[in-house]
Amino acid sequence: MDSVNTLTLFLYILSTAGYIAYLFLQKAYLQRIGYALLFVGFLFHTLTIGYGFVESDHIPVGNLRETLCMAGWAVAGVFLIIQYRYNIKILGIYAAPFIAFTMVIVAQLPDEPTQTQTIFKSVWLISHVIVIFIGEAAFALACGIGLLYLLQENAIKTKRHRFFFKRLPSLDLLDTVGYACIVVGFTMLTLGLITGFVYAKSIWGRFWSWDPKEVWSGITWLFYAALLHERLAVGWRGRRSAIMAIIGFGVLVFTFLGVNLLLEGHHKDFTKV
Amino acid sequence: MPDIVLLGINHKTAPVEIRECIAFSQDESALALQTLHRMPFIDEVILFSTCNRVEVLFVTQNTSAAIAETKKFIADFNKIPVEKFENALYVHVDDEAVRHVFRVASSLDSMLVGEPQILGQIKDAYRTATSLKTSGVILNRLLHRTFFVAKRIRSETGIGDRAVSISYAAVELGKKIFGTLNKKKVLLIGAGEMAELAVEHLIRNKVGDILVANRTFETGVKLAKEFNGKAIRFEEIRDCLKFVDIIISSTGAADFIITRDHVKGVIRTRRNRPIFFIDIAVPRDIDPAVNWLTNSYVYDIDDLKGVIDENIEDRQREAVKGERIVDEAVIRFREWYDGLDVVPTITALRKKLESIAETEFKKTLQSNKISGQGAEAIRKMTSSIINKILHDPTVFLKKDGMHDNKSLFVDTVRKLFKLDSN
Numbered sequence: 001m002d003s004v005n006t007l008t009l010f011l012y013i014l015s016t017a018g019y020i021a022y023l024f025l026q027k028a029y030l031q032r033i034g035y036a037l038l039f040v041g042f043l044f045h046t047l048t049i050g051y052g053f054v055e056s057d058h059i060p061v062g063n064l065r066e067t068l069c070m071a072g073w074a075v076a077g078v079f080l081i082i083q084y085r086y087n088i089k090i091l092g093i094y095a096a097p098f099i100a101f102t103m104v105i106v107a108q109l110p111d112e113p114t115q116t117q118t119i120f121k122s123v124w125l126i127s128h129v130i131v132i133f134i135g136e137a138a139f140a141l142a143c144g145i146g147l148l149y150l151l152q153e154n155a156i157k158t159k160r161h162r163f164f165f166k167r168l169p170s171l172d173l174l175d176t177v178g179y180a181c182i183v184v185g186f187t188m189l190t191l192g193l194i195t196g197f198v199y200a201k202s203i204w205g206r207f208w209s210w211d212p213k214e215v216w217s218g219i220t221w222l223f224y225a226a227l228l229h230e231r232l233a234v235g236w237r238g239r240r241s242a243i244m245a246i247i248g249f250g251v252l253v254f255t256f257l258g259v260n261l262l263l264e265g266h267h268k269d270f271t272k273v
Numbered sequence: 274m275p276d277i278v279l280l281g282i283n284h285k286t287a288p289v290e291i292r293e294c295i296a297f298s299q300d301e302s303a304l305a306l307q308t309l310h311r312m313p314f315i316d317e318v319i320l321f322s323t324c325n326r327v328e329v330l331f332v333t334q335n336t337s338a339a340i341a342e343t344k345k346f347i348a349d350f351n352k353i354p355v356e357k358f359e360n361a362l363y364v365h366v367d368d369e370a371v372r373h374v375f376r377v378a379s380s381l382d383s384m385l386v387g388e389p390q391i392l393g394q395i396k397d398a399y400r401t402a403t404s405l406k407t408s409g410v411i412l413n414r415l416l417h418r419t420f421f422v423a424k425r426i427r428s429e430t431g432i433g434d435r436a437v438s439i440s441y442a443a444v445e446l447g448k449k450i451f452g453t454l455n456k457k458k459v460l461l462i463g464a465g466e467m468a469e470l471a472v473e474h475l476i477r478n479k480v481g482d483i484l485v486a487n488r489t490f491e492t493g494v495k496l497a498k499e500f501n502g503k504a505i506r507f508e509e510i511r512d513c514l515k516f517v518d519i520i521i522s523s524t525g526a527a528d529f530i531i532t533r534d535h536v537k538g539v540i541r542t543r544r545n546r547p548i549f550f551i552d553i554a555v556p557r558d559i560d561p562a563v564n565w566l567t568n569s570y571v572y573d574i575d576d577l578k579g580v581i582d583e584n585i586e587d588r589q590r591e592a593v594k595g596e597r598i599v600d601e602a603v604i605r606f607r608e609w610y611d612g613l614d615v616v617p618t619i620t621a622l623r624k625k626l627e628s629i630a631e632t633e634f635k636k637t638l639q640s641n642k643i644s645g646q647g648a649e650a651i652r653k654m655t656s657s658i659i660n661k662i663l664h665d666p667t668v669f670l671k672k673d674g675m676h677d678n679k680s681l682f683v684d685t686v687r688k689l690f691k692l693d694s695n
Binding site: 152156157159161162165169170171172173176234235236237238239240 | 446448449450451452453541543544545546547564565567568570572576579580583584
């Protein structure tokens with residue numbers, strides 16, 4: 001399986017190179033190559049994760065390596081769908097390096113076999129993990145789109161129409177896609193929390209146990225809920241929405257990694273090095 | 274071999290006072306072409322005259338005499354002395370003439386690099402020449418190559434990609450903000466050529482309702498009718514800010530017509546939808562501080578000019594790529610042109626016949642098992658057949674006194690026997 005892992009990483013890095021070349025040279029075929037490479041990389045990635053699942057008989061999120069590997073996979077999958085749906089070509093310049101970087105870190109981490117605990121084998125847990133990862137991937141992309149939005153808005157406001165102005169799409173498209181990512185992310189996060197509660201109830205007998213991860217997930221959820229509420233209520237869009245998406249992702253990364261690394265709690269195992 | 278000569282003046286060599294003196298109108302062009310074509314040293318001729326250039330392109334056997342004749346003709350036709358424009362005149366011969374035509378048609382030589390009109394103007398000039406039959410084999414080929422080169426440069430470089438007029442630049446910006454301008458509501462404040470042009474461009478991009486506000490309501494009504502829009506009173510502008518998306522302002526007012534507070538007050542009602550102000554007026558109509566409100570964008574005339582300057586720089590960078598394509602095309606044309614000479618054509622023709630004979634000779638020997646003396650006799654026979662066949666065409670092509678149509682016949686021979694592989 002090691003060679004497949006290397007191949008996957010190699011494809012992601014090539015895809016990144018393709019997107020960087022596209023950014024500078026603006027040839028449409030470069031973007032198509034980058035997309036195709038990422039797609040093939042994603043297929044191999046899926047294969048690895050599926051293999052890990054079958055082999056160990058539980059969802060492979062037993063240590064930091066597996067968790068990050070799963071995160072990279074989710075971002076790749078959601079990116080492929082978003083790109084296909086909205087044809088927002090330039091997004092790859094954020095997504096491909098993001099995925100490649102995650103996978104480089106994965107390759108650096110030790111691959112230790114994880115002890116299977118019986119509590120990991122539950123339909124609720126599996127759906128909890130998958131749904132949460134998809135949601136987090138969508139938020140990661142929303143953050144990238146937010147960054148692109150700020151770049152483009154800055155170019156328009158300061159009237160400097162150099163590099164980015166020509167390469168980035170319209171503010172309207174960036175805003176629409178960013179919003180779509182947040183809606184998807186929020187829906188998934190909500191489902192993830194619900195399945196988590198159900199799972200917690202079935203294992204520990206209570207829905208909520210003030211675990212730091214739970215608390216921070218709640219904070220993240222409230223943050224995105226506020227963003228969506230403002231958008232629906234007073235039409236918050238554009239710059240503010242973009243900034244919120246970026247900050248939101250910061251909170252999310254802390255919930256995802258920071259809580260496990262800095263605080264104690266029952267999610268600790270997932271980021272064990 | 275005849276020479277291809279180009280003689281002309283353009284905006285770089287002559288001021289408008291001289292250019293307007295020797296410009297040819299459509300009707301004059303036809304007359305001038307026929308007169309030029311009747312001149313003893315000119316075999317083929319095309320004339321193009323636009324507001325920025327007058328150029329005569331001809332094929333001649335006697336370059337210096339033809340140039341002198343043409344100069345005199347231009348002077349006589351326009352009734353001005355030769356000395357008056359002689360200094361502004363440039364003359365290019367052969368490769369340089371070809372290169373010049375390619376560059377002009379591809380808009381590399383234009384005042385505004387990349388402007389698309391010039392190609393159409395040259396096509397018109399060529400049509401006139403073909404209808405009067407003043408162009409022949411050489412110029413026909415040259416002009417067809419020219420159109421091909423111009424098209425290639427336009428599609429392969431970004432020479433014509435970016436807006437270089439105020440109104441286009443505004444539309445381009447609008448697209449970067451709104452994505453599509455479809456159904457966007459436009460408010461025109463005041464009037465003026467540039468503002469109205471911008472509105473027309475917007476309409477072509479399928480914007481929605483158009484509102485017109487003018488100090489004098491009657492003027493507004495008239496203008497609104499032109500754009501199929503609706504006139505509003507000047508006092509209603511502030512209310513309109515609640516729902517319009519693009520505002521074009523061009524009034525003579527001394528103070529700001531729309532201030533930061535006006536816009537800030539409607540942001541909530543607008544539900545933060547973006548709003549784009551194009552301020553063409555001097556002094557300005559829109560408070561520049563509006564630009565710093567969320568989702569509002571203000572471009573004044575200087576900003577738009579800045580955008581255009583950047584775009585022009587871009588086009589010039591792209592023009593370098595265009596020059597490379599031109600260089601390539603000049604070399605290709607030169608290859609074809611050299612082939613028009615009699616000797617290489619006869620050699621090529623002989624080679625072609627010999628290679629056919631050789632193939633058939635071998636086939637015959639093989640299938641009939643002929644060898645020795647028999648084979649020798651057949652070889653002799655084929656080579657004398659080739660010589661006999663080639664005799665008359667060679668004499669004809671080399672004959673003196675058929676200068677007039679030489680390139681036509683050479684070209685025909687090359688085509689009949691498919692001597693040019695491409």
